[in-house]
Amino acid sequence: MQYKYEIIIFWSIEDDCFVAEVPELKGCMADGKTYFEALENVHIVIHEWIETAKEFGRPIPEPKGKLHYA
Numbered sequence: 001m002q003y004k005y006e007i008i009i010f011w012s013i014e015d016d017c018f019v020a021e022v023p024e025l026k027g028c029m030a031d032g033k034t035y036f037e038a039l040e041n042v043h044i045v046i047h048e049w050i051e052t053a054k055e056f057g058r059p060i061p062e063p064k065g066k067l068h069y070a
Contacts, residue, residue, distance in 0.1 A: 003046050004063040009038055024061045025049050 009020045012031070020042035021029035030045045032038035053060050 003043070003050075004065070005046060006063070006066060007039065007042055009035055009042075022046055022049075024064060 005022045005024050007020050007022055009018055011017075012019045015031060017031045017033055018035050018038035019029060019031050020038040022042065022045075025046065028042070028045055028049045030038060030041035032041050050060055052058075
């Protein structure tokens with residue numbers, strides 16, 4: 001399944017890896033040794049985040065597309 005949530009990927013000096021986070025899904029993030037590994041891992045975590053939310057009857061935010069930051 002393809003999700004349409006915004007994903008932000010950045011290099012973490014502290015963790016020595018790429019970190020991918022999904023701002024619209026609180027706490028949803030993954031990491032990887034490469035950019036593409038982090039991206040692949042975060043897609044797995046998005047699926048798990050949504051499945052867990054469904055299991056507990058929690059709301060699942062609709063993807064808003066590009067978010068704006070100040």
